């Protein structure tokens with residue numbers, strides 16, 4: 001295995017409540033969360049065949065004819081689902097537009113689900129290309145498998161904070177979930193230092209579970225300010241904490257910037273599949289017990305998960321930070 005600089009958590013014997021290695025894994029979770037907020041997981045329970053099939057689908061989707069992708073652009077979707085073109089997003093406002101293309105989808109909540117009826121962000125409809133009839137069921141299966149893992153990681157996070165294992169379960173009623181499939185063309189030779197596949201950004205939600213192909217290119221900023229490569233390790237996923245987690249832990253756990261440059265692929269495209277997990281729209285995000293010392297003022301206002309997202313969206317309207325700084329599915333569903 002190549003050298004890895006980020007911690008590696010083996011979830012073997014820690015995948016179910018009460019399982020024997022849970023406390024040990026929770027300790028490793030805490031150490032990683034208090035540092036860069038990034039770590040690998042292996043023994044994660046998501047079958048490799050499911051991940052491989054999802055990469056095959058990602059390639060099929062993102063190499064459909066341009067006219068098909070344009071017809072299903074996220075610009076035509078109130079829920080920002082569908083295709084996003086090369087250069088359409090600039091994750092780092094001080095850099096060039098991102099050299100990546102994406103396809104976005106989410107969980108298939110029924111039309112009569114109260115959140116769909118209420119028009120809450122992230123609970124809208126998917127857009128699917130007729131050319132790939134298997135895509136909806138495949139993506140739903142992949143998301144359900146990742147959701148199971150995300151829920152377990154939330155339980156391990158609870159243990160890591162010395163909370164009951166099921167502390168965050170209540171926040172998981174109708175979770176906000178976004179699946180993104182990304183294709184990065186090779187990094188242009190001679191590109192300047194402001195050129196990225198994905199510019200530096202933090203994720204906004206709770207947990208991101210990232211499957212990446214074998215090319216590498218994801219870089220993570222440590223609390224010391226240096227950038228380290230999240231080298232692909234076979235059989236692992238990369239997990240990172242989003243901005244909701246510092247809010248939940250009064251800053252004890254970190255969500256750190258990361259970026260992508262497809263520089264090591266020998267001219268091939270790089271594919272990655274981030275799965276963004278966020279709790280129920282109405283879940284309260286308040287500092288968990290033990291994270292605010294007596295007499296200390298909490299660093300963040302209490303809010304719901306939906307409000308947290310709205311505040312993040314508003315940032316994109318702020319004059320300087322018209323940053324479009326986050327995954328598009330986390331941007332306002334109404335484009336300014």
Ligand SMILES: O=C(O)CCC(=O)C(=O)O
Pocket residue numbers: 180182198203210212217218258259260272273274327
């Ligand atoms: O492609 C990757 O490795 C990371 C993608 C990412 O950071 C994102 O979509 O938020």
Ligand SMILES: [Fe+2]
Pocket residue numbers: 201202203208258
């Ligand atoms: Fe990200």
